[in-house]
Amino acid sequence: MSSGETGGGAAASGSPGVEAPALEWKFSQAFGERAAGEEVQEVDIISAIEFDKSGEHLATGDRGGRVVLFERTDAKEFRSRKELESADYALPRYPEYRYSTEFQSHEPEFDYLKSLEIEEKINKIRWCHTVNGSHFLLSTNDKTIKLWKVSEKKLKKVTDLNVEPPIGNGSSIGGSPVLSSRIYNLHNASWGGQPTVSPIDDFVIPPGGIPSLRLPTVVSSSETALFPRCRRVYANAHAYHINSISNNSDFETFISADDLRINLWNLEVSDQSFNIVDIKPTNMEDLTEVITSAEFHPSQCNTLAYSSSKGTIRLIDMRQSALCDNHAKLYEEPEPPGTKFFFTAIIASISDIKFDRGGRYILSRDYMTMKLWDVNMEASPVATFKVHEYLRPKLCDLYDNDSIFDKFECCISGDGLHVASGSYSNLFRVFGVTPGSDEATILEASKTPNRGRHMQTSSKSGRFINLGRGRRDNRRENESPGSSEMNGGAYDFTSKLLHLAWHPAANLIACAASNSLYMYYA
Template sequence: MIDTEDLSHSDANQPWKFSQCFGDKGDIENITEADVISTVEFDHTGDYLATGDKGGRVVLFERNESKKGCEYRFHTEFQSHDAEFDYLKSLEIEEKINKIKWCKRQNQAHFLLSTNDKTIKLWKVYEKSLKVVSENNLSDGLQRPPSLLNMSSLKLPRMTLHDKIIAATPRRIYANAHTYHINSISVNSDGETYLSADDLRINLWNLGIADQSFNIVDIKPANMEELTEVITAAEFHPTSCNLFMYSSSKGTIKLADMRENALCDSHSKQFEEWMDPAQHSFFTEITSSISDVRFSNDGRYILSRDYMTVKIWDVNMEREPVKTINIHEQLRERLCDTYENDAIFDKFEAVFSGDGKSVMTGSYNNNFMIYPNATDAGSDDTEIVLQADKSAFKAKKTGVPTSMGGLMKGGKDTSRSSSPARGGVAHNNFMKRESDFDSIDFKKNILHLSWHPHENSVAIAATNNLFVFSTL
């Protein structure tokens, strides 16, 4: 196994290549809504990969050690959640899997948490042996009456191994603790607790106790008309089990310490970039809402994603991010159009690489971007654009480098540098080359992705397909 400290090479020097794809590669118009992937997550070893979809299913993949490079094979599939109906509130609860989080493996079995809008489940996935009776008193095929059997001819039935299957059983069901939709779950570094967050509250759970949780954040006002923000994401610190952070629709990130208060509404640090009120518009509140926050593995940096940008924060500097990457700058003049087609409400994720140096996020036209050495102040600000669609198959067959963006013409490389601006790094987005706004396919949005914890391999959810790209 490669340690994260050994990942000293730059992603920019290693060509990213399409590795494999799982799922139906048919036209997007023929895709069933239930098959759309809604979350992707590598486990702590990177040997297993989990996806959840809008139909409530969880599919697990395992590393195929017999293949060179980074390739996975199907491991097992199970129905995690089903559609429910809340009769008291007359609300339908979707089966869609919002998040999957792996628990650290302690024995031969795997444990993972999955959640829909209301209910969290702890699943045990293990190898189960199926045995059959191979020999008994009637194994000679003669259906003799009991009167003809004597004591000397009686024998104990013999069981022999018939097959081995991968079984999944729910060990705990954590229900009835959230009034609003759950947007985040995060397992603590202590291995015993985890948090779950909805729009207004964050709860702390013990993995072994299903019927009791402890409320650690509550921003619900006494009068709901005074509500000004909601919680959008939350995550535990990777090494300090007392620290966690949560983001808001106002564009702020709050770091809280559970040792200071039982109710952590008073945060210890708040990360927020000042914005000139004169630059505010009707869409500012929507575009500044943070859709995802992540700690780097060493806990030094925080990665946040909103509709327009990716920001990298140093945990010791609250005033401004150390780097700002503009993702959708070319949409700024067309936000009215994205509002009308609801694209402006898309919640993009962003992730760190295993060594915490590079970052990745998604965009439209099935494009996703990798920023090598983004946390390095002296880096050359390179952006690598890749496309998770049919072009990846064609590129692999014809030998065309797959580190080229799908919107580039003439097969040019999309690894490029950008000029600094606005106190951060303004990256020329792929849409800068797109003169026609209508050519952007907003239905092909890369919202969910995950980075292998120990190597340069990434998993990308593109509608109902799971793509794997790697430098191996």
């Protein structure tokens, strides 16, 4: 039996003992790629990425408070199986997206009571349940959460007017320009409650007045456009910066978390929330940890998990009490004796957690590693993935330039067979989690992601716990320093890949490098 038999992918895929082949990643698309030498504005840097549950839509948020939506375009013209069979060319085997719309979600604010400036930066985006063809999503900055409805509406335009035909080349009637049947300004007026085209701005009153009233005779609907609308604003509930929001599987509630508290909201009620977790001590001098991330279980509406700066994950059951002071389970890996040093507490802080689709496993990301936890095993993770172990000798430099406090996100594939997270120099790594897998691929966020970024390993699957023997295989505890050579011996700590997301159904990763969005498929 292979080491790591209970790896997340094997259990999640329902095929224990079957090793998935390593993925070959290729460049798919890029949006907002900057030209050589182009200076990037701070407000354009992407700060959040999220696929919806179907994978048909993708949303990004930036530091300027904007939300940009993308929609899937491949195979969209073929709706039925008959149409697919009659197509005379092969459809793309990976999802392709196009820009859909964007809107300003948050504006900069100022808290006069605390003399505190509130940035417009989007911290998190979460898609909600689709209702009647309209898409709903939550976005949050440090203090305020907003619910947005994005619906598709038909644009009405004037296609004919009761005007006389143009006379000669002047195209005028009584000295006044004739209003042609072209498309006018789409936002000047409204017709029957829907967007229309208005000719008012182009109309000039001729000398002597207008001899007769000219009215449109045909108004048609031929084009559609997406129109975002803010439906709810959830404010004044957090004293500290919001770091997480997560939708519940009941489609009615969601949670928001800051450093010390987690609140439960009803989507329909914006002026009231319930505090379900509060770790604030009576004396703030006794504070030992803060909440770093929180996530609802994907199918159990009463269960959620949250991580802390001490490297622990707590699973709580909201049925136990109104205020969940006591956790149902605590996931914490004990430190081996003699391994504690100055930076231990800092690099142990968990920056992100994700449930897999089935809810059996929790993926966590701390500064140096990703860990995969079985919800039924609290003592230690079933797998540990070293993201950038070659940076360990440089922790002093990382501390001096504050890079050691960067918060990297992690993601897990829809089938549970692979995990990924970002690093510096715009690199990210993809690991296989099936039994015996030694897949550990390094990719660069550019149009040539595979420029010598593959890491070759000589031993198999030493990252996993051998549950049959009840011990950890330590063959790869000390990785070869050759991994630093993969990066050319140079590190760019200013180019960091913090945000990425995995398509829920396909092997497609979207990641943010500064103001650019890159997509890769396998």
